[in-house]
Amino acid sequence: MFKALKALFEATEVQPTPTSNDVESATAALMIMLAIADSHFDDRERATVVRLVKERSGLNDAELDTLISEAEQAAKSATSIYEFSQQLNKALRYEDRVNVVRGMWEVAYADGVIDKYEEHLIRRVCDLMYISHQDFIQTRNLVRDQ
Template identity: 40%
Template structure:
């Protein structure tokens, strides 16, 4: 998956339609990170899948089909993932602090959707929050808000 994201990064900056690709890239990065949370425990529960699609739909105002395709694309390219750094670099470059907070909250939403927080899920979310420089207070607030959304 990171290989595909890397290709998307290479496309940014050369053409006049960068804005269109930027939005697409941001959605793909969000889908990739949310998918990582959903699959870090090596199983994808139907509740996690449903929550992931709903989060993408709501946040990016997508229809169910487009959100589902985005998730499936992220899942299909998951094996190519090599590092979180490439994702988080773009998050740091393109997301405001509010967007970073929302991303972490969405990651928690996916993690909470199967009613079990695995150690791998928590570690991944914590690591992403650190790499995107989200203050610890916002990290814990995101977790608490996501828990209340169950």
């Protein structure tokens, strides 16, 4: 029994390197979670998510539709934002993570109203992805002032 426990603790698990498609899926899922945070997934929010994912990924329309559908299902069935934010944290440099947050602000502002739940979700994502409060504020102001 102790040998089995020892083997369990000594086993090293190799974590697969996230692919660009995984990164785009996680990004889209976070953006969709943000869009539904206020209990209303507006067409303007959806269009913003699609535009941002398309700009970042370069996927064709069929691939993009599939990715968005899968991300929407993942967002609705997720129990927390941790799995998506940690995936991005491992795969992206700091500047790229800040760009994800900027995209989240664009989604939040798409319907013209920043709900308290949307701002709270972006703040939590920033905390989990180790984005400074200064960059949180700067990205918000940049998007707001556009």
